[in-house]
Amino acid sequence: MIAYPHIDPVLVSLGPLKVRWYGLMYVLAFVGAYYILKQESRRREAPLSRDQVYDLLSYAALGVILGGRLGYVLVYNLPYYLAHPMEIIAVWKGGMSFHGGFLGVVVAGWWYCRKNNLPFWKLADFSVLPVPLGLFMGRMGNFINGELFGRETDVPWCMVFPMGGPICRHPSQLYEGFMEGILLFFILFILSRKVRPEGTIFWSFVGFYGTFRFIGEFFREPDPQLGFVLGPFSMGQLLSFPMALLGFFMVYHSYRKARTGASLPLPPRS
Template identity: 65%
Template sequence: MIPYPQIDPVLIHAGPIKVRWYGLMYVIGFIAAYFVLRSQIRRKPIGLDQEGIYDFLSSAAFGVILGGRLGYVLFYNLSYYVSHPLEVFAVWEGGMSFHGGFIGVLIAGWLFTRKRGIPFMDLADLAVLPVPIALFMGRIGNFINGELFGRETDVPWCMEFPMGGPICRHPSELYEAGMEGVLLFLLLFFLSRRNLPKGVVFWSFIGGYGVFRTIGEFFRQPDIQIGFLFDGITMGQLLSVPMAILGIGMAIRAYRVPSEGPSGLPPTQI
């Protein structure tokens, strides 16, 4: 067993003001997203200047917060929020869903590209690269908070989480940080450096996240208010398996049916 590091979830105490590690991770994630996206657009210009990047990230942040919160309410704890409707707005108390946040970003991105006259997939292929960085930071924040811990196990690196009782558990937050963060970023970075047809990188992100999240759920303790849905399946897997199937299928389709480039030839032949 490895001792769980006792890290105060609150980084800075200043009277009534508290700066939490989890919130800081979101900030770092968005800062990293700005620099990565700016680098991407310099390599592959799509008609978006620095101000446009700020505007897009502002829209994406709004989509993450609104979609993530609504996704958590609908997918993970609807009965509670029906009885306590005002608690829906208490975002600072926790409760965000990646799947809901991703849908929120997709909607925000679609509206942004429509307003700017930019093809949605041009931006999507570039914008997904920094997402695993934000996911990595978020999982580290979960670990510091001692939340979303894993199932009971006897592996040598198991930990006893403060909110998990005197049970040695998988540090599943770190597993997910490695898969959804590090591995997914390396996959997308490799693909982004190749001259691939439009949509391959975007759909690879969706498929890759779906696969890694599905695997991670086998080690993660299900949400207490939901538990297992059926045959050991969790809500996270129910939402992620369709992502894996759709993403992989669409990535293969996009690769086999490339869009035309400026010369009328597929991008791989320009």
């Protein structure tokens, strides 16, 4: 067993104002994304100028917050929020869904492209590279908060989390941070170094994220209000499995279309 490092979730407290590690992780993720995309915008084939990167991230921030919160409310804990509607806006108490946030970012990106007459799939390939950084930061925030911990285990590196009772558990936040963050970033980075059919990098992210999240959920304790929703599978796995299938199918589709000289269809304009 490894001792869980008890880190105060509140980084700085100034009277009623509290700066939490979890919120700081979001800030660091967007700052990191800004600098990664600024560097990527220097490449000849980049769809954005360096000055447009900030505007895109502003849209993305709104999409991830609205989509992530609505996704959590609707999918993970709807009965509670129907009984306590004012809690819906209390994002500082936690409760964000990646799948909802991802859809929110896609919609925001599509709207940005439509407004600025930019190529959607080329922008999607360009902007997806720093997403694993945000996922890594988010998982580190979960770990510091002692939330979304793993299932019971006797592996030598198990930890006892304050909110998980006296049971020794998988530090599943670290597993997911490695797979969805570090490993996925390097996969996308390698793919992005070579010109590929439009949409390939974006759909590779979708496929690999779905795969890594599906695997990681086997070590993670299911959400207590849901438990297992289909046999041994959690809600996260039910949402991630279709992502993996769709992502890898679309990668294949992108290459097949490239060979025939066609391109991926754009989302409808209205």
